[in-house]
Amino acid sequence: xxxxxxxxxxxxxxxxxxxxxxxxxxxxxxxxxxxxxxxxxxxxxxxxxxxxxxxxxxxxxxxxxxxxxxxxxxxxxxxxxxxxxxxxxxxxxxxxxxxxxxxxxxxxxxxxxxxxxxxxxxxxxxxxxxxxxxxxxxxxxxxxxxxxxxxxxxxxxxxxxxxxxxxxxxxxxxxxxxxxxxxxxxxxxxxxxxxxxxxxxxxxxxxxxxxxxxxxxxxxxxxxxxxxxxxxxxxxxxxxxxxxxxxxxxxxxxxxxxxxxxxxxxxxxxxxxxxxxxxxxxxxxxxxxxxxxxxxxxxxxxxxxxxxxxxxxxxxxxxxxxxxxxxxxxxxxxxxxxxxxxxxxxxxxxxxxxxxxxxxxxxxxxxxxxxxxxx
Numbered sequence: 001x002x003x004x005x006x007x008x009x010x011x012x013x014x015x016x017x018x019x020x021x022x023x024x025x026x027x028x029x030x031x032x033x034x035x036x037x038x039x040x041x042x043x044x045x046x047x048x049x050x051x052x053x054x055x056x057x058x059x060x061x062x063x064x065x066x067x068x069x070x071x072x073x074x075x076x077x078x079x080x081x082x083x084x085x086x087x088x089x090x091x092x093x094x095x096x097x098x099x100x101x102x103x104x105x106x107x108x109x110x111x112x113x114x115x116x117x118x119x120x121x122x123x124x125x126x127x128x129x130x131x132x133x134x135x136x137x138x139x140x141x142x143x144x145x146x147x148x149x150x151x152x153x154x155x156x157x158x159x160x161x162x163x164x165x166x167x168x169x170x171x172x173x174x175x176x177x178x179x180x181x182x183x184x185x186x187x188x189x190x191x192x193x194x195x196x197x198x199x200x201x202x203x204x205x206x207x208x209x210x211x212x213x214x215x216x217x218x219x220x221x222x223x224x225x226x227x228x229x230x231x232x233x234x235x236x237x238x239x240x241x242x243x244x245x246x247x248x249x250x251x252x253x254x255x256x257x258x259x260x261x262x263x264x265x266x267x268x269x270x271x272x273x274x275x276x277x278x279x280x281x282x283x284x285x286x287x288x289x290x291x292x293x294x295x296x297x298x299x300x301x302x303x304x305x306x307x308x309x310x311x312x313x314x315x316x317x318x319x320x321x322x323x324x325x326x327x328x329x330x331x332x333x334x335x336x337x338x339x340x341x342x343x344x345x346x347x348x349x350x351x352x353x354x355x356x357x358x359x360x361x362x363x364x365x366x367x368x369x370x371x372x373x374x375x
Contacts, residue, residue: 007359008296008372014305015318015374016180019295019360023180033180037309040245052243056091059168059236065120067091068168071157072121073100073280074111076261077172080251081240082119083258085170092120093170096160098152098221099125100281101135101145102333102340106262107280113259124156126221133213135283136341143290143355145283145341151206151222154197158235162225167234173241179306192237194224247310248303252276270330272299273321285330286337292326293352296360296370300325322374 009018009025013034018025024032060067068085072078072095085091095114100107115121131148139145161169171192177183188196206222224230240246255261256276264275270285271292278284292298304318330337338348353368361368 010375011305014308014315015297015301015322016305017295017297017301017372017374019357020180020297021295022176022182024182031180032183033178033305034309036177043245045245048243052238053089055236055238056089056168059234060091061166064165065092066094066164066166068093068170069157069161069164069166070095070170071153071172072097072111074107074114075278075280076252076255076276077248079110079114079259079261080255081170081172082114083117083255084244086119094160094164094166095119095121096157097121097123098149098156099123100283101131101149102282102336104280104282106265109262110259110279113261117259122160124152124221126152127218130214130218132340132342134209136343137209139290139341139343140351143294143351144287145290146287147204148206148209148222151204155222155224158194158230158237159225161235162229162233165233167236169235169237170240171237172239173246174239178241178246179302190239190242192239194227194230194237247312248277248306249310249312266332269299270332271328272303272325274303277303282333282336283340285333289330290352290355294355294357296357296372297374298326298328300328301374319374326374327370 009029010016011025011031011034012029014031016023016031016033018031026032026035056067068091070078070082070085070093072082074097078095082093082095085093097111111121134148135145138147157169157171161167169192174183174189174192175181176196177189183189184193184196206219207216209219209222210216252261261276262279264279268275269277269279271288278288281287288299288302291302300322301318304313304322307313308315308318338345341348343351356368360371362371363369
């Protein structure tokens, strides 16, 4: 579906626009995330399960207390993975968390509920003076306050794998294939490629962040271990979603039956209709709104697309919800965002407007509107 002189294409199957970075559309106007979802019907999941078990036997340590590492936020996805690994497959995973920028009470509760079930947990909370400084810098420069967090959440589990001599890491899903992006090969759907992560999820060398506040020693939580050490330990990072059918809603339905999993305190999360996803970091409300500002789609479109692709709602149902919630401003933690980023309201609004793409936005009077809203 094309509008406004072919400036924006919306997927005919879900709602995702071609403004999503690296997404690919076919000649019929269907995105590659929808093709990935449709292709799951032909997958032999029993064979994938057997392949998973083979990896576990080949790469779990011969000694030591931990069989694998799970990068863990305390959210529904990583908690569902950890629970299945421990209680369905008999593994002893070490849960590794790189702290949220602005931790929420809901997430703290959900993490504690998991730990009470019998998990060990390692959490790294970096220098907050440096972290908030980088958040402000990246929000102003790139419209993304989580650039450095993306580096930390990717590097800390690998640091733990090297330091604890645990070769096997289970990440959640390969975002490029599940949600639309550049899929370099079939192997990239299964095995985490560190070079791909650096390019697509971080896109920068942390050494470029040094300034009058950030010293080289402050970069330690954000840096990958020496690749020689990674190879010496034999680190193998796999995507759990390659071996088992993936659905954010099904992950929530699974884990809510295992623990007292708390939901968004306001009944749903700003900018969307869901109440169970990305609850661990208060700044996520702003992060997803900036996605709307920069690319013209927000959290409701994101959530609806994932549920459409898993046959949990129709496109028309998703479209109605996206029109209702996608443009909603994240008011819940707004004052805390300003304080954390050390911005005035005027500076904040100026930053938002600086990151609006003029190809997809236009100003009508005092109001900014999308030239091609979701259809």
